[in-house]
Amino acid sequence: MKKKIFILFFSLLALLGCEKSEPPPKPPFNVSLTLPQLMDWVLDPAADGIWDAVAWISTTKGEKVIAPHTEAQWDALRNSAATLMEASNLLMLEGRAKDNGPWMTYSRRLSNASEKTLNAIANKDTQAIFDAGSEIDSACEACHIQYAKFDQKAPQK
């Protein structure tokens, strides 16, 4: 019985914690990348690994399909999607997350899109990989519009 009350107490605490809009707690880690480094060194290359792997390009000689051919290329593509999926978890870490609301929603959206990509890769379904890649793109965009405010900084080259 005591145990149940204990659990109830902590569940209530957890619930209360979710509703308060206090600043996020300090990071549980000692050494970590800054947010721009995490973006530039982890998320961006992983996303590029997906976006560059599958494409339909119109040329004068007709349509050119870009897709992985060798097992090594498929593995590299899978690794990019896996990295991106885990990187969305890194965005949600205490101390890195900017809030407990939309930030988490965008990060989960990225995670879901990455999972879809992973499944599509497992099926070697290039159309589904391409579609999931668009979902990844819009997840990045949605968060940037709200939090990155690129337009208010120096113009990007």
Ligand code: HEC
């Ligand atoms: C949950 C929010 C969020 C998601 C999702 C997100 N980003 Fe970001 N990103 C940011 C924020 C905030 C910044 C601005 C960081 C700063 O300047 O301090 C940023 C900045 C960047 C930058 C510029 C870094 C620099 O050097 O200033 C790149 C590149 C980038 N993101 C790529 C991506 C890609 C690619 C994705 C999707 C695969 C993505 N981001 C998803 C929040 C997000």
